[in-house]
Amino acid sequence: DIQMTQSPSSVSASVGDRVTITCRASQGISSWLAWYQQKPGKAPKLLIYAASSLQSGVPSRFSGSGSGTDFTLTISSLQPEDFATYYCQQANSFPPFTFGPGTKVDIK
C-alpha cells in the first residue's frame, strides 16, 4: 500500500497569511493526488485534483503543486472560512486509496 504523510500536523496562522501544507507519498504517484478540506461535523470537500487542478467553485487562493512523491497545497491569503483540516489522498493505485493523516489549520 502507498502511505501518505503530511506536514505539519497543525499550523496556527492569521487571516491574510500564506499557508503551505506538504504531502509525501511512500512511492511515486505521478500527479494522482487530491486535496480535501473538512470542517468540524461536515463532510470533506474536494479542493484540488490531479495535483494542481482546481475543483469547480473553489476559490483561486487555493493552489496545488508537485508530482512523484512530494506535493504542496498553498492558501495564498488565508480567509476566516479556511480554518479547517486538510487531507491529501492518492489516486494512483488501489486498493486502497489512501489519505494523509490531516493538517489542522487554526487561528493564531
Added chain:
Amino acid sequence: QVQLVESGGGVVQPGRSLRLSCAASGFTFSSYGMHWVRQAPGKGLEWVAVISYDGSNKYYADSVKGRFTISRDNSKNTLYLQMNSLRAEDTAVYYCAKGLEQWLVRGAYYFDYWGQGTLVTVSS
C-alpha cells in the same frame, strides 16, 4: 444539484450486522463509480470500498475485506454497504462519495460529492 443521503447507521453489538444506504440524485448515477469512506471519532479519513458504475467491479480495504459488501441498485439510484461481523474498530461516520469522473477514467478515483455521513457505533 447532486445530493447523496446516507441512512442506516446506529448502535449495534459486536459481531452483528448493519446495512447502510446512500440515496443519490442530481446526476446520472449509473455512469459513476461510488465509494464508501469512513472516519472514526476524532480520527482521519479511511477509504472503505468502491464499486464500478455497473457493479461489476468491487474493491475493498483490507480492514473490511470479507466482512463488508458494497453493492448498488441503479434502478433505485442507491448505493449500499452491508457490514457483517462488526467490530468496535468499525465505529465511525460512514460517508458515501461520488467519483469525480466516469469509471475507467483516473478521475473516477477522486471524490467530488459526499453525503452528510451516518454514524455507526459498535458497542456492547
